[in-house]
Amino acid sequence: MNILGILIEAFALQSMNTIKTGLIWLLRAAWIAGTLPILIASLPSSRLNSFHTLLLGFAKRGKTMQSSSHKFTVPQSFFLHFYLLAVVWTTILLMGTWYFAYKVAPLSAESLSYPVAASHLTGGSHIFTLHKYRFTSAEDRLNVWNAVFLLLLMEVHVLRRLYETFYVFNYTSSARMHIFGYLTGLYFYIAAPLSLCTFCAVEVVNFAADQVAEFNVESQDMLSITNFDLRGYVKPMTRLGWCQWAGAAIYAWGWLHQYFCHAILGSLREHRDQTVEYVIPHGDWFDIVSSPHYLAEMIIYTGLLVASGGADFTIWLLLVFVLANLAFAAAETHRWYRQKFEDYPLNRWAFIPFVY
Numbered sequence: 001m002n003i004l005g006i007l008i009e010a011f012a013l014q015s016m017n018t019i020k021t022g023l024i025w026l027l028r029a030a031w032i033a034g035t036l037p038i039l040i041a042s043l044p045s046s047r048l049n050s051f052h053t054l055l056l057g058f059a060k061r062g063k064t065m066q067s068s069s070h071k072f073t074v075p076q077s078f079f080l081h082f083y084l085l086a087v088v089w090t091t092i093l094l095m096g097t098w099y100f101a102y103k104v105a106p107l108s109a110e111s112l113s114y115p116v117a118a119s120h121l122t123g124g125s126h127i128f129t130l131h132k133y134r135f136t137s138a139e140d141r142l143n144v145w146n147a148v149f150l151l152l153l154m155e156v157h158v159l160r161r162l163y164e165t166f167y168v169f170n171y172t173s174s175a176r177m178h179i180f181g182y183l184t185g186l187y188f189y190i191a192a193p194l195s196l197c198t199f200c201a202v203e204v205v206n207f208a209a210d211q212v213a214e215f216n217v218e219s220q221d222m223l224s225i226t227n228f229d230l231r232g233y234v235k236p237m238t239r240l241g242w243c244q245w246a247g248a249a250i251y252a253w254g255w256l257h258q259y260f261c262h263a264i265l266g267s268l269r270e271h272r273d274q275t276v277e278y279v280i281p282h283g284d285w286f287d288i289v290s291s292p293h294y295l296a297e298m299i300i301y302t303g304l305l306v307a308s309g310g311a312d313f314t315i316w317l318l319l320v321f322v323l324a325n326l327a328f329a330a331a332e333t334h335r336w337y338r339q340k341f342e343d344y345p346l347n348r349w350a351f352i353p354f355v356y
Contacts, residue, residue, distance in 0.1 A: 098148045152303060198314055248307055260283075
C-alpha cells in the first residue's frame with residue numbers, strides 16, 4: 001500500500017470513529033432527555049403538579065383522553081404509522097447488518113480470512129475499503145452478529161405490532177392521541193432499532209456505500225440467487241452465547257403475553273366504529289395488573305438488554321426510557337379504571353405485580 005493509500009485509510013477510519021461516537025452520544029442524550037421529564041413529573045411534590053399535568057396531557061390517548069381535549073391531537077389509528085415506519089427501518093438495518101456480518105465478520109475458522117475477504121470484496125482494488133472496518137478480533141465479530149440477532153428480534157416484534165394494528169385493534173373514530181405523543185412514537189421507532197446496532201451501524205453504512213460504488217465489478221456475484229449461502233447467513237447465530245439465548249427466552253415470554261393481552265383488548269370492541277361502554281378486561285395478566293401489555297413490553301425490552309450482553313450503555317438507557325414511559329402511562333390507566341368502575345378489582349396492580 002502506498003503512502004497516499006495509507007493516509008486515505010487513516011482519514012477514513014478517523015472520520016468513521018468520529019461519526020460513530022457522535023451517533024452514540026446523540027442517542028444517549030435523546031434517551032436521557034426523554035426520560036428525565038417523566039422522572040421529574042413523577043416526584044411526589046405539590047410544586048410539580050402543573051408540570052405533571054402538562055406531561056400527562058402529552059401522554060394521554062384513547063380512553064384516558066377526555067373528548068373535550070382534542071386540540072393538537074391526531075387519530076389513535078395513526079399508531080399504524082409507527083409500525084409501518086418500524087418495519088421498513090428495522091428491515092433496512094437488519095438486512096444491511098446481516099449482509100455486512102456475513103461478508104466482514106465470519107465466525108467460523110473455515111470462513112475467508114479478513115485480508116482475503118477484503119481482497120475478494122474489493123476485486124483487488126481500493127484495499128483500504130474494508131480494512132477500515134477492523135473487526136479482526138473474535139469478540140468484535142461476535143458483537144456484529146449479536147447486533148444482527150437483536151435486530152432480528154426487533155423485526156419479529158414490530159411485524160407482530162403491525163399485524164395487530166390491522167387485524168386485532170379496532171380503534172374508534174373518536175379515539176385520539178396528542179400530537180406530541182405521536183411524534184415521540186415516530187422518533188422511538190427510528191432510534192430504538194438503531195440503538196441495538198450502534199456497535200457497527202456506521203460501518204454498515206460505509207460498507208453499503210462501498211458496495212454500491214463497486215456494484216459494476218461485483219454485479220454478477222451480488223445478483224446471483226443460485227450462489228446465496230443460506231447456511232453461511234444462519235450458522236453464526238448458533239455460535240452466540242447463553243446470554244443471547246437467555247435474553248431471547250425472556251423476550252419470547254413477554255412477546256407471547258403481549259399478544260394474548262392485545263387480543264383480549266381487541267376483542268372488547270370487535271367493530272371499528274362501535275361505540276359501546278368500556279368494560280373491565282379479564283384474562284391472562286389482566287387478572288394481576290391493569291396494563292399487562294405494558295408489563296409485557298417492559299419484559300420484551302429487558303430481554304433485548306439481556307441478549308445484548310448488558311455492556312452497551314445505550315441499550316440500558318433505551319430500557320430506562322421504556323420503563324419510565326410505560327410506568328407513567330400505566331399509572332394514569334390504573335387511575336382511570338378505578339374512577340370508571342366502582343367494582344374494579346382491588347387486587348390489581350398498575351404495572352408491576354407487588355411493586356407498582
